[in-house]
Amino acid sequence: ETGVTQTPRHLVMGMTNKKSLKCEQHLGHNAMYWYKQSAKKPLELMFVYSLEERVENNSVPSRFSPECPNSSHLFLHLHTLQPEDSALYLCASSQGVLREGPYEQYFGPGTRLTVT
Amino acid sequence: AQKITQTQPGMFVQEKEAVTLDCTYDTSDQSYGLFWYKQPSSGEMIFLIYQGSYDEQNATEGRYSLNFQKARKSANLVISASQLGDSAMYFCAMREEITQGGSEKLVFGKGTKLTVNP
Numbered sequence: 001e002t003g004v005t006q007t008p009r010h011l012v013m014g015m016t017n018k019k020s021l022k023c024e025q026h027l028g029h030n031a032m033y034w035y036k037q038s039a040k041k042p043l044e045l046m047f048v049y050s051l052e053e054r055v056e057n058n059s060v061p062s063r064f065s066p067e068c069p070n071s072s073h074l075f076l077h078l079h080t081l082q083p084e085d086s087a088l089y090l091c092a093s094s095q096g097v098l099r100e101g102p103y104e105q106y107f108g109p110g111t112r113l114t115v116t
Numbered sequence: 117a118q119k120i121t122q123t124q125p126g127m128f129v130q131e132k133e134a135v136t137l138d139c140t141y142d143t144s145d146q147s148y149g150l151f152w153y154k155q156p157s158s159g160e161m162i163f164l165i166y167q168g169s170y171d172e173q174n175a176t177e178g179r180y181s182l183n184f185q186k187a188r189k190s191a192n193l194v195i196s197a198s199q200l201g202d203s204a205m206y207f208c209a210m211r212e213e214i215t216q217g218g219s220e221k222l223v224f225g226k227g228t229k230l231t232v233n234p
Contacts (some may be wrong), residue, residue, distance in 0.1 A: 033221065042120075043161075043207065043224040048214060055214050056221060088159055094220075103211075104151060105222060107161035 003027065004108035006091050012114045013081065021076040021111045023091030030095060032074040033105065034066060037088040049074060081115045088112050119143065120208050120225035128231050129198045136183070137193040137228045139208030145169075149211040150191040151222065152182065156204045164206075167191055198232045205229050 004025045013019050025032065034046040048056035049068040063085075065077040074091055092105040121140045129135035141150065152164040167175045167182045175182040183192040195202055206229075209222040 031220075042226045043209075045221050045223075048221055050214070090159075090161060092161070103220070104163040104166055105161075106163065107153075110159040112159070 004091060004093055004106050006089075006108035006111050008111060009109060010112050010114075012116060013078070014116055015081060015083070017081075018077070018079040020078065021089055021091075021113075023074040023076075023108055025072055025074075025091075025093035025106070025108075027093055027106060029093035029106070030071060031093060032068060032071075033092040033094075034074065034076050035090040035092065037090060037110070039087075043090070046076075078113075081113075083115050086113055086115045119212075119223050120210055122208055122225035122228050124228045125226075126229045126231070128233060129195075131200060131232055131234050132197055134194060134196045135198055135230065137195070137206050137208075137230065138190070139192055139225060140188070140190045141208075141210050142189065143210065145213075150182070150184070151209045151211070152180070152191075152193045153207045153209060153224075154202075154204045155207060155227070161207070165193070195230075200232050200234060203230060203232045 007022045031050045033048050036044045036046055045058050046060045047066045052068045063080050067075040088110045090110045091108040094105040095103040119142050123138055148169045150167045154162045154164050165175050165177045165180045165182050167184045174184050179196045181194045205227045207227045208225045211220050212223055213220050
């Protein structure tokens with residue numbers, strides 16, 4: 001399988017549930033990202049991992065917990081979410097680490113999350 | 117302050133005609149990069165084109181070209197010979213450096229919804 005994959009593609013969860021989103025990249029990239037895309041809002045960066053180290057946490061509530069066990073995998077653990085957390089969650093990867101560009105980001109298809 | 121501004125929430129174009137999607141940006145960096153992404157209704161973000169701040173020529177990729185005007189801080193996307201499959205959301209983004217780890221992130225605009233009419 002090539003590119004960036006995300007599972008599940010759709011998720012409905014209650015506010016008391018615990019679930020995890022999974023992202024996997026098959027591109028040999030060094031950096032991985034979580035974005036949140038809500039209706040009528042710009043794409044919001046949540047977390048950045050570079051060489052498995054978290055280098056950016058964009059003021060994300062603690063009910064979102066990322067995990068990067070290796071450079072190919074990225075998880076987003078979810079617990080006690082709120083209805084306003086319903087959104088499309090996109091994972092991306094890029095070469096990232098070196099300063100030579102352009103190093104475009106390659107995105108996965110996203111997980112559409114609904115919190116009831 | 118908003119760093120990427122896309123002033124057109126929606127645009128319409130006839131099939132086979134050209135369309136320009138506007139993007140202005142704000143940065144004090146001397147070196148920066150600008151990207152355009154396409155997001156079909158399926159949700160996946162597809163990279164289209166990149167322009168580096170030091171690139172002397174406007175970037176082109178097939179039917180996509182970038183009208184880069186550095187002094188005006190604009191990086192408009194031009195799609196020539198529009199096709200029905202071009203109907204999608206289009207996002208302009210700027211690369212920002214993350215000091216820790218020497219990595220970088222993208223800051224996105226709000227997007228423009230393009231509809232290509234037959």
